[in-house]
């Protein structure tokens with residue numbers, strides 16, 4: 001262990017563009033870092049990994065946080081950051097590839113070409129004889145159904161319109177920001193079932209949470225056209241894979257293209273699976289790593305909370321000549337009152353204060369003039385309902 005001020009443990013390969021955001025003089029960063037102040041992860045699961053008391057923050061260089069025990073960390077007062085939108089373009093491009101893969105049978109066609117043998121004349125003859133098995137369909141006039149109109153869903157919707165598809169979407173929790181970016185040509189479905197009924201191609205872009213686990217179910221698959229194609233570049237568990245395989249085997253579904261190979265799908269003749277490639281572009285890896293690193297720095301160095309999935313946004317510029325108390329507390333009455341009383345009882349003045357809450361949790365940033373008094377911190381930590389407090 002070094003004597004650097006902050007230690008970050010990485011649990012996956014993280015783009016150097018992000019890692020270089022941690023200044024050498026302040027940070028020790030790497031896979032073997034001991035007693036880390038923060039964890040930086042991509043898809044590695046932390047559910048069965050002990051997360052020590054030294055950890056003050058966790059950052060996911062990506063969108064989905066289902067690999068992180070968010071509820072348990074929230075209870076400990078540890079923020080979990082993600083990188084909203086940072087890999088959305090990469091996923092959109094792969095979804096578009098999925099559309100073409102499905103509509104033109106590109107993977108079996110390429111496999112067929114790869115297997116050809118003989119001289120050029122023999123290959124040309126085999127091509128002409130074999131290509132009829134790969135006749136596809138064109139996209140204009142077909143309907144793309146989208147479940148989940150967040151960073152990725154909106155980009156997929158807008159791009160699909162450009163390809164001549166009609167788009168019908170469903171997202172009862174669409175954010176104002178995403179609604180602003182969604183083309184007015186996208187039709188809003190009244191129910192999720194309507195999307196299943198109408199889609200020639202259906203794509204899901206929702207997070208994996210209890211409400212979305214198995215969202216593509218036997219009952220909903222039964223509503224689909226038997227020629228329809230299902231795309232899943234969100235998470236494997238959002239789709240009931242057994243139900244999809246049954247629907248494919250019984251000719252009630254045309255095809256399944258996903259980013260999640262499994263024994264049930266990776267060799268199925270009507271499934272194409274890719275090895276979780278949605279975010280695997282240099283640009284997305286860079287964007288995610290930079291955003292995650294900046295969020296960790298903001299929290300560790302200044303107590304700022306930006307892009308956390310379990311904490312309120314809490315951003316306040318540092319008042320000059322002050323030190324800062326960073327307090328994570330339960331969202332109950334009189335927390336700010338108790339903190340300011342302690343500061344006043346020690347004859348100190350508050351230059352600036354921010355208190356933001358989200359659900360059961362609040363973040364309180366207090367900039368105090370004068371010298372740092374360890375007893376102030378100790379008394380704040382002792383307040384009932386304070387989950388963590390530090391002075392920076």
Ligand SMILES: NC(=O)c1ccc[n+]([C@@H]2O[C@H](COP(=O)([O-])OP(=O)(O)OC[C@H]3O[C@@H](n4cnc5c(N)ncnc54)[C@H](O)[C@@H]3O)[C@@H](O)[C@H]2O)c1
Pocket residue numbers: 062063064065084085087088091147148149150151152153170171172173174175178205206207208211212233234235259276277278279280
């Ligand atoms: N294949 C990959 O490599 C890859 C890459 C990035 C993201 N993802 C997955 O895609 C998911 C979506 O990413 P994003 O960046 O668009 O996230 P996002 O948070 O911007 O959007 C998710 C949207 O889903 C909506 N939603 C939630 N529950 C819903 C429901 N039951 N019905 C309809 N809509 C619902 C939300 O309101 C939100 O608008 C991520 O959570 C992640 O699991 C996969």
Ligand SMILES: O=C(O)CC[C@@H](O)C(=O)O
Pocket residue numbers: 042043061062063064065087276278279280
């Ligand atoms: O890190 C990756 O490669 C995948 C990330 C992706 O699944 C996400 O949720 O952002």
